[in-house]
Amino acid sequence: MKPAFLPGLALSLLTGTATLAQPTAPGLPATPQRPVTDTYFGKKVVDNYRWLENTNDPEVKAWFQTQADYTKRTLDQLPGRDSLIKTFEAYDKLLTVRYGLVKKRGNRYFYRKTLPSETVGKLYVREGKTGPEKLLFDPTAYDKTKTYSMTGYTPSPDGQQVALGLQEGGAELSTLRILTVATRAFRPESIPAVFGGEIDWLPDGSGFLYTPNNSTDPKDPKGNLDTKARLHRLGTPVAADRELWSRMKNPNMGIRPDQYPIMAFANDHTQVYGVLSSVDRRMDAWLMSPADLAKPTIAWKRLAAPTDSVYNFAKLGSKLYLHSVKGAPKGQILVTDAASPNTAKATVLLPEGPGNITRLLSTKDYLFVVLSDGINEKVRQYDPRTQQWADVPMPGTGTAGLEPYNPTTSNDIFTYVSTWNRPETVYDYTPESRKMVVSAFDMQARYPGTDDLVVEELEVPGHDGVMVPLSLVYKKGLKKDGNAVCFMTGYAAYGVSATPYFSRRMLALLNQGVILAETHPRGGSEKGQAWYRAGYQTTKPNTWKDFISCGEYLVKNRYTSPQHLIGEGTSAGGILIGRAITERPDLFAAAISNVSCSNALRMENSPNGPVNAPEFGTVKDSVQCMGLYEMDAFQHVKPGTKYPAVLCVGGMNDPRVIVWQPGKFAAALQAASTSGKPVLLQVNYDNGHFTEDKKVTFRNFANMYAFALWQAGHPAFQPKSVAAVK
Structure with a gap:
């Protein structure tokens, strides 16, 4: 495979005999090191495991399968793992019915309903909020030879049709089908590679607007680049769907390849909005008249440019209301004329305040x-x-x-x-x-132990003196003697804040005396736009340093100790946990690197990488490139270091973080660590970034928790002998 050359990036291949790393444990073969050296703006960077990126190669497939098999054998023998699964199931059964995604059309209420005995939800409808329910769709009966779930659905305005996304085998990209409510039969349309049934119906229900991916393959490098907003009319061939908006169709609008052109109606259907969606929260938004949908050329009108720093908008009557952070880091609400919006002359309706x-x-x-x-x-x-x-x-x-x-x-x-x-x-x-x-x-449902839970909301000093919020949950009577196991987690990316949530899975740990520590590092928006930008691109080190500071506070104040501290990060939180353990390996007993961005310098070489460049940076820019190197956990693994026990988790069907990201990190840690603690790679072949399937989800999290609690010394998870897990 020929490498892609980028401005400022020179690449040289070092050929010769591959070197072998030392095996991480008996029964797990050593991973060959085949060095590739990249030069980024004068900085040489060696990658020993570039070859693992070719996930279609039989040797790479075999490597992942070997890692998965070894990890499964190890985790299957951990005492307490199966008990966790049973606890998850028991807590799940306490809620006799779970409702979700409730939507009303006319007098009909549509909703997802899941019973404790069911692994995935089914779609129901009621006439009236308390009327008798009718089963519309059961994904488990759709095709008995395969495993399906319903990722999402959208009823038509009159409630006569429902567009729903069918997910197969944990793959996040769905096939869009149209269900007729009266007959519960599907129309002939079948549209692949649509995220979760995300469409917007025409007001008369005759069709809908949608933006599919280019491929159903989550590993396709062009799958989500240069996507196109389309119009489908019911009863017409999908292949004939009109392309309404795209970089190719609208070359003068400055659309980037990584932006998704999403179109949707205003709530009152008097306007159609176009949003060039990306990880940049500042909206690149346009509007048009619904009448233009029938015309060969759409007369787009600018609603808000990224420089306007508008995060969201809503139309009521003749006015457009804007959530803007321009000159107001904590946000303000502006109002402008909906027909001719002008952000520069918009009136302040709700000024920035303390919230x-x-x-x-x-x-x-x-x-x-x-x-x-x-x-x-x-x-x-x-x-x-x-x-x-x-x-x-x-x-x-x-x-x-x-x-x-x-x-x-x-x-x-x-x-x-x-x-x-x-x-x-x-x-x-x-x-x-x-x-x-x-x-x-x-x-x-009444869950055991909730009356005994204590919540502490703290602020702890960060590495530079900035106060970092920290939320703690634990059982009453905690002895601050450093002996409690603490599960510390964080995310801190895209401006997403870690707000309070109740988790039955975490309750299973809390009821075993584990402390839950939810960190709020810079990179989230807990303290507004400034907090987000202080953990973004070149300021990203604040994210993992804040996480480390929280861990240091917990140790110093005897909530836990390094022998009992678990660190966890998921997805973009992989940067947080990866760099925390490579910077302070002595602080943690165990770490979970879950579907993790672990090799930030190579993210743009994965299908979802270019889409995320506005958040983390690009190797095409000299300053941002060095920022990516700094946040790259894989590149900061140092041979001869006593790393904590680490469980890396990857989804073979993951379209967001490709499986070789956590895979390469695991390989590097296995070769480098001298602590004698295990480094394992769990590969989920029936999962993507996540899945609705409760059976798969329970197993996945029980594996992660059991591994971490084993290594953090929790007595309920200790094997009788070391040989039992080899």
Whole structure:
């Protein structure tokens, strides 16, 4: 395979006999080292495992399978692992029915419903909120020879049709099918490579707008580049779908290959919006008239440029409301004319205040703004008719969940509050009366141990003196003697904040005396835009240094000790955990690097890499390239270092973080570590970045937790002899 040459990047291949690393444990063959040297703007960087990136090569496939088999044999023998799975199942059964994705069309309520005995949810409909339910679609009966789940669905405006995404074998990319509600039969259309059934129907239900990937193969390097927004008319061949908006069709709009052109109607269907979606939260947005959908050329009008720093917008009547952070790091709400929006002349409706604006949404007649103090959220509503703001009486503090049933025709909202130590209660909220009543879709369960959970919200000093939020959850009576196992996790990317949530899986650990430490490093938005930008591209080191500071605080104050501290990072959080253990290997007993970005310098050489360049940087820029090198955990693995025990996890069907990212990190750690602690690679062949399938999910997390608790010295997870896990 010929390498791609990029500006400022020279590549030389070092040929010769491959060297062998030392095996990490008996029964696991050593991984060959075949060095490749890249020169990035004068800096030479050696990659010993470039060959693992060719996942179609039989040798590479065999390597991953060998790693997966060895890891499975090891984890299968851990005491406590199967008990964790049983605990997950037992807690799951306590909630007799689980509802999700509730949507209203006319008088019909559509929803996903999952019973404890079911691995995936089914689609139901009711006439009226409390009417008798009707099963519309069971993904397990769709094809008995395969494993399917329903990733998402969108009912048509009249509720007569439902577009739904079918996911096969844990693959995240779905096949879009159209279900007729009256007959429960599928129309002939079958559209591949669509994320989760994400479409927007035409107002009359005759078709829909959608943007598919170019390929169903998550490893296709061109799968999500130069995608095209299309229009499908029901009853017409998919191959004839019109291309409405793309870089090729609109060469003068400055569309980048990595941007997804997404089109959707305003709630009142009077406008169509186009958003060039990417990981950059600053919207690149346009608008058009619905009448232009029938014309050969669309007359696009600029709504907001990235330099306007608009994070979201909502239309109510003749006005457009904008969530902007330009000159207001914690956010402000602006208002402008919807027909001719002008962000420069927009009026400030809600000025920046002490609370960080985390969300803007609307119903038929009301605007809602969610504000956070860094951890807990409150909600305000605005009525344009009276020009009055009012507080929404949320039932408690924590993360505020708000989902309109149908923002086109209704003001009713499905709402809840998530906390660290209590499962949420679901309410129906009516903004006209500002009343909340327990929803017909609320199902309560009482979980063991929740009354004994203590929550501490702290701020700890970071490496540079900046105070970093830290949330702790643990059982009453904790002895601060350094002997408790602590599970410390973090994400801190894309401006995503770690807000309170209740997790039955984590409850299984909490009830065994484990401390949960949720960190809030720079890179999230807990303290606004400035907090996000302080852990972004070249400032990314603050992310893992904040994580390390949280661990140091927990050790210093005797919550735990390095012998009992577990670190975990998932996806972009792989940068956080990877660099934390390569910078401070002595601080952790164990680490979980889950579907992790571990080789940031090579991310652009993966299918989803170019899409993420606006967040992490690009090797085409000399400054950003050095930032990528600094955040690359794989490149910071040093031979002869006593690394903690590490479990790397990769999904063979993962379209977001390709499997060789955690794979190469595992290979490097296996060769380098002198601690004698295991470094394992769990390869999920029935999973992607994640999956709805409860059976697969329970096994996956039980494996991760059991490994970490074993290595952190939890007594319930210690084998009788070392030989038992070799």
